[in-house]
Amino acid sequence: MTSVACGIDFGTSNSTVGLADAGGARLLALEEGSVTLPSAVFWQTEGAPPLFGRAAVAAYLEGDEGRLMRGLKSTLGSGLIHDKTAVGGRAVSFREVLGRFIGHLRAAQVAAVPELASVVLGRPVHFVDDDAAADAAAEAVLAEIARECGWREVAFQYEPIAAALHYEQTAAREELVLIVDIGGGTSDVSVVRVGPGRAGLPDRSGDILANDGIRAGGTDFDRLLSLAEAMPHLGYLAPTKGGGTMPRHYFLDLATWHRINALYTARTASDLKALRLVAERPELVDRMMRVVDGRHGHALAMRVEAAKIALSDAEAARLQMADLTGGPNPMLRREGFEAAVEAPIARIGALLARVLSDAGVGAEAIGTAFLTGGSSQLPILRATVQAALPGAEIATGDMLGSVGTGLALEARRRFG
Numbered sequence: 001m002t003s004v005a006c007g008i009d010f011g012t013s014n015s016t017v018g019l020a021d022a023g024g025a026r027l028l029a030l031e032e033g034s035v036t037l038p039s040a041v042f043w044q045t046e047g048a049p050p051l052f053g054r055a056a057v058a059a060y061l062e063g064d065e066g067r068l069m070r071g072l073k074s075t076l077g078s079g080l081i082h083d084k085t086a087v088g089g090r091a092v093s094f095r096e097v098l099g100r101f102i103g104h105l106r107a108a109q110v111a112a113v114p115e116l117a118s119v120v121l122g123r124p125v126h127f128v129d130d131d132a133a134a135d136a137a138a139e140a141v142l143a144e145i146a147r148e149c150g151w152r153e154v155a156f157q158y159e160p161i162a163a164a165l166h167y168e169q170t171a172a173r174e175e176l177v178l179i180v181d182i183g184g185g186t187s188d189v190s191v192v193r194v195g196p197g198r199a200g201l202p203d204r205s206g207d208i209l210a211n212d213g214i215r216a217g218g219t220d221f222d223r224l225l226s227l228a229e230a231m232p233h234l235g236y237l238a239p240t241k242g243g244g245t246m247p248r249h250y251f252l253d254l255a256t257w258h259r260i261n262a263l264y265t266a267r268t269a270s271d272l273k274a275l276r277l278v279a280e281r282p283e284l285v286d287r288m289m290r291v292v293d294g295r296h297g298h299a300l301a302m303r304v305e306a307a308k309i310a311l312s313d314a315e316a317a318r319l320q321m322a323d324l325t326g327g328p329n330p331m332l333r334r335e336g337f338e339a340a341v342e343a344p345i346a347r348i349g350a351l352l353a354r355v356l357s358d359a360g361v362g363a364e365a366i367g368t369a370f371l372t373g374g375s376s377q378l379p380i381l382r383a384t385v386q387a388a389l390p391g392a393e394i395a396t397g398d399m400l401g402s403v404g405t406g407l408a409l410e411a412r413r414r415f416g
Contacts, residue, residue, distance in 0.1 A: 004113050005416035007162070007407025008105055009122045010142070012073040012184025012219055013374055014400050015039050015101075017108050018408030020416060024169075025408040027401055030108055031055070036400045039184075040070045041101050043087040050097075052104045060298060067264075068298045071219055071257030072098050074185050077128035077138030085261055099145045106149040118153035120411040121146060122403050124186035125158055125213030155414055158211060159183065160190040162406030167370045167397060168194040169409075175367035176209070176359075178392070180352070180385055181403065182373035185220075187348050188213035191359035191366070202413075210359035214351055216344040218375040219257050225332075226255035226304045228340035229319060233327040234291065235275075235284035246275060250288070255304075260297035268292060287325040296324040311337050312377050338380045345380055352388040368393045372402040 007018040007025075014036045017028045027035035031053045042056035044066040051059050060068035067087050075081045075094045084091035109116060127138035139156060146154045160179040167177060174195030181188045193207040201207075227236065236251040250268065253259040272292065276285040291300060303321050310317035311334045322329045338345075356363060369385050369392045376382075376399055386394060398405070 003416065004116055005120070005408060005411035005414070006109050006113070006116055006118070007120045007122070007157075007404060007409070007411045008102075008109075008146075009159070009162075009404035009407055010073060010102060010105070011039055011122075011400075011403075012071055012186075012217065013039055014184070015105060016401055016404030017105050018404040018411075019109075019112060020408035020412035022416075025166075025405045025412070027404055027408075028108055028112055030105075035404075037105070038070075039072055039101065040068060041072070041097050043067045043069065043092060043097070045087065045089070050100055052101060057302075067261055069094075069097055069258070069261065070298065070301075071184070072101060074219065074258045076141060077131070077134040080258070081138075081141060095141065095145070098142075099148060102145050103149045106146075106151065110150070117151055118155075118411070118415040119146060119151045120155045120157050120407050120414060122159040122162055122407050123156045124183065124215075125160070125188045125190075125211055126186070126215060129215045153415065155411075157407060157410045158188065158190070159186075159403045160188040160211065160213070161192065161208060162404075162410055163370065163372045163397065163402045164190060164192040164194055165199075165406035165409045166372075166402040167368075167395070168196075168199050169405075171195055173367075174198065176361065176365055178352070178355070178366045178369045178385075178389060180369060180371045180373075180376065182217055182348075182371070182375040182378075182381060184218045184374060186213055186215050186217050187344075187351065187373075189348075189351050189355045191355055191361065209361065210355045212351060212355050212358065214347055216347055217373070220344050221308060221337075221341050221375060221378070222257070222301060222305050223252075223255045224340045224344070225308050225337055226301065227251065228336065229307075229330055229332050230300065230304055230321060231255055233284065233321075233330065234288040234325060235279065235281070238284050239280040240275075240278045241280055242278060246279065246285075254288075254291065254297050254300070257298075257301055260301065263292050263297060264295055284327075287327045290326050291324055294324070300324050307332050308337065312379060334379070341380070345384055348381065349384045349388065352385065356388070363389045364391055366392045368395050370395045370397060372397040372399060374399055 030037040037053040128134040191209040
């Protein structure tokens, strides 16, 4: 037993390391004084150690030789976790990449508390929708990686429950709270009873009235916005001379964070050259070839993500992509983005209703809706929550730190 406990939030987009003791919980500064670390790895081709977080993204943007990988958490529960990708003349599995990244988080914890060897890891309610075996396999792989990194005791807590524990630190009264955690790869919702008198209870299972989630989140919003606004300028759905349309899978890969590197092959380059010959507008394929040949896929995805974030505060935003594609810089509008993400937002709305039903309570019983996660500030998401809970107060936590702080509090309860 140690007086300090550790909680790790390994996120699709960002990660944190939290520590808790009798005095409370805090997040460690991981890079450049920031407590959040982008879940990114840049694997250098010259045999140098991989770079992580902002340093990884910077190396990629500066044109260093190597391969940037993001959205790694999305490989858990899929066959992709065991696939290998060529980096610097050798094959590296996605599992190995995850292990190096989580090992980096472990090193930060060891630097702060060397003797600590137990951890609570966050997990979505479902790594994989409607597939219990794949979901269990995803958790098992993550636990194996954590033990390989040096933690002897590994436990899990649902990310929305962790967010509830963080919210409870400032709760003034006992109430039912709807936790809405919109992460990079998943959206999770829970109904939890919280209150200042409940935080110290040894068993909180009775306070969790319902808990569910879906595999849809911020990276899905990025993908759909990219397909709607960026990919048509590269040939997506463009006609061919034979009366058909361009094959979709190249553009789907380019719009999906963890699939981008799959395009950087000689086969794809050859395929695109052949497609150019049959395209009604070959200049669009030229732009696609420019992105693939220059390995600008992640840079383009970052520009799309930046435009999405800008549309949270503005009705219109310019998508700056001309330097990457040789095409235009299209103007995006919030209504266009909201139309593009209509399907996952509808699924989140249905999830809210389902969790309330599972909890056996009506909307009027919820005192507060606590929103956390990187995409929780999207106006359409907040409007969806408000429509489901017209009488509830909408509270916003630390968008990227609430889960990590709550996981540290859970670790203190279990191991501290």
